[in-house]
Amino acid sequence: MIRVAGGERLQGEVQISGAKNAALPAIIATLLTSEPVILHNVPHLADVDTALELIRALGKEVFWHGDALEIRGGEELRWEAPGELVQKMRASFLALGPLLARAKKARVPLPGGCALGPRPVDFHLYGLAKLGATIDFADGAVLARAGGLRGAQVYLDFPSVGATEQLLLAGALAEGETVVVNPAREPEVADLAALLCRMGAEVRWDTDRVTIRGQRALGGAEHTLIPDRIEAGTYLLAGAITRGKVRAKGVAPRHLASLLDRLALTGCEMEVGEDWVEVLGPSRPKPVDFRTWPYPGFPTDLQPPMVALLTLAEGRSTVTETVYAARFGHVEPLLQMGAKIQVSGSVQVVEGVERLRPATVEATDIRAGAALVLAALAAEGISQIRGEHHLRRGYENMPSKLQNLGARIWEEEG
Ligand code: UD1
Numbered sequence: 001m002i003r004v005a006g007g008e009r010l011q012g013e014v015q016i017s018g019a020k021n022a023a024l025p026a027i028i029a030t031l032l033t034s035e036p037v038i039l040h041n042v043p044h045l046a047d048v049d050t051a052l053e054l055i056r057a058l059g060k061e062v063f064w065h066g067d068a069l070e071i072r073g074g075e076e077l078r079w080e081a082p083g084e085l086v087q088k089m090r091a092s093f094l095a096l097g098p099l100l101a102r103a104k105k106a107r108v109p110l111p112g113g114c115a116l117g118p119r120p121v122d123f124h125l126y127g128l129a130k131l132g133a134t135i136d137f138a139d140g141a142v143l144a145r146a147g148g149l150r151g152a153q154v155y156l157d158f159p160s161v162g163a164t165e166q167l168l169l170a171g172a173l174a175e176g177e178t179v180v181v182n183p184a185r186e187p188e189v190a191d192l193a194a195l196l197c198r199m200g201a202e203v204r205w206d207t208d209r210v211t212i213r214g215q216r217a218l219g220g221a222e223h224t225l226i227p228d229r230i231e232a233g234t235y236l237l238a239g240a241i242t243r244g245k246v247r248a249k250g251v252a253p254r255h256l257a258s259l260l261d262r263l264a265l266t267g268c269e270m271e272v273g274e275d276w277v278e279v280l281g282p283s284r285p286k287p288v289d290f291r292t293w294p295y296p297g298f299p300t301d302l303q304p305p306m307v308a309l310l311t312l313a314e315g316r317s318t319v320t321e322t323v324y325a326a327r328f329g330h331v332e333p334l335l336q337m338g339a340k341i342q343v344s345g346s347v348q349v350v351e352g353v354e355r356l357r358p359a360t361v362e363a364t365d366i367r368a369g370a371a372l373v374l375a376a377l378a379a380e381g382i383s384q385i386r387g388e389h390h391l392r393r394g395y396e397n398m399p400s401k402l403q404n405l406g407a408r409i410w411e412e413e414g
Contacts, residue, residue: 002388002399004373005408006358007380009281010244012405016232016251017043017396018067018225021188024091025165026195026225027051027071030060031098032172033199035220036072042225043067043396046389050089057082058095079103083141086111089393093121094162097170100133100146109141119324123163127154131167131174151176151214159184159294164210165192172201174214183210186295187226187255195223229255230301231395232277234370237305238402240268240281241312241378246405247278258298262290262306266313287315287352292323304330304371311339312378313352321346329368333361337375337383355379363387366394373398377407 018041028051030037042048044067052062052069058081061073079099086092090111099106111121125135125142130153133146151174156163164184169192171178183189185205193203193210198221202213232248233256239246240263253260253272260270260277267282287310292300300323310317311334321327331341331348336359340351358381363369369390376383388411391398402409 001412002373002385002391003410003412004376004383004385005381006377006383008242008377008406008408010239010242010246010377010402010405010407013247013249014235014401014405015249016227016235017041019043019188019191019228020045020047020394021161021186021230022191022225023048024051025094025169025188025192026223027055027069028091028094028098029169029192029195029199030071031055031058031074031077031095031102032169033218033220034073034075036070037199037220038222039069039071040222040224041067041227042069043228045396046393047089047091050085051091054081054085054092054095057085058099077103079105080107081109083109090119091162093124094166094169096124096142096144097128097166100128100144101149101170101173104147105143105145107141107143110137121162123156123158123160124166127156127163127167127180128170130154131170131178149174149214151178153179153181155181156183161186161189164189168193168196168203168210168212171212171214172196172199172218177211177213179209179211181209184294187229187252191226195221198223226255227251230299230367232256233259233299233302234305234374234395235401235405236263236277236279237302237309238374238377238405239279240266240285241309241374243281243283244405245278245280247276249276251275251277253277258296259302259306262288262298266309285309285313285352287313287317287350289318291320294323300324300327301367303327304367305374307341307348307350308334308371308374310350311341311353311356311375313350315352317350317352319348319350321348329364330371333359333368333372334375336361337379339375357381358383360384360386363390366390370395373402373409377402377409
């Protein structure tokens, strides 16, 4: 568990790691080639370890050199993904497209629901079927076959990050052009496209679509992952909620536009450099309404941490979650800490309180965990957060990064 002695104003600089959500598809993209791929700026995270375990199980070799990964081998890929790895992490499902393209068949377990509610993979399967795959289900797994994938046009009913990535991965080795209409435009999707281009694919972004021209084979490449905008946002919010002054270094400020806009409305003062952002928290935040939305809208992954800040606002904020059916794992524990939040459908009405109180609470997913850490940093006294393994899935060295900002936070055997 994590123990936090809250009430300190955070101050200082924090170096932001490479993006988890860019690292995972990039690691899986290496299944598309047997030539070496070198990835730089890779965060050391439990989810990255899971992705590496997955590609090793499928036939790749992996070597760490500091924050760089060298991935090679895999002339012959195994075509069955181990079930426990997909259960552990949904992103493992992205292996389906590359396996189909390289091994012509694939068996990948269905990921099932998670703490954020039901999360189907219907768009992934719809898209792959349009590219010529036959899809069957057996024993909770997808069994897919394709003699050869052929590019096609796929309209996504929602700009799903995973489905867009799945189709870029499969399309990279399909014959002809694969066109995704209404694609996700998250920076992590664009980063995957950039890696695929370095490996030899051709990708074109238009207003309403992304087009990938498949190749017979892809080659090796060297690529540096983009910074983690969600990690950066979390530390900026840690500065804001403790009335502190935190500078996040090594970030892409343009990826944080929606957060910075809303933070300004809460009364935060901000400075933005080429690759850094600094936030100075107000003595008490003003309430602000927002809705989560696909990029460049407000990221759903920062909704729980932003709600943590708004629990201390002077007035009522209305927060609408539009990306997930039920992303409210932070609400119950925040109530235990004295917050006032009412959930109705997809809307949280947050009635700001003057202070939060410390408590022993449980993190149920990565970003709910981040919200609880922020609340604990603001609540005077000692809080304990169980379920720390969720934080390790998505935040590299979180306790020591926060300690460097002056937080009193420790990891303990729970
Ligand atoms: C990715 C991110 C996750 C982030 C999410 C939304 C990774 C590893 N994870 O997840 O951190 O919260 O984007 O920005 O990059 N959906 C369907 N059918 C599908 C696919 C998705 O109904 O076939 C729904 C999901 O249930 C969800 C919504 O679409 O409600 C968004 O999901 P999606 O964009 O696919 O998220 P992920 O790729 O799973």
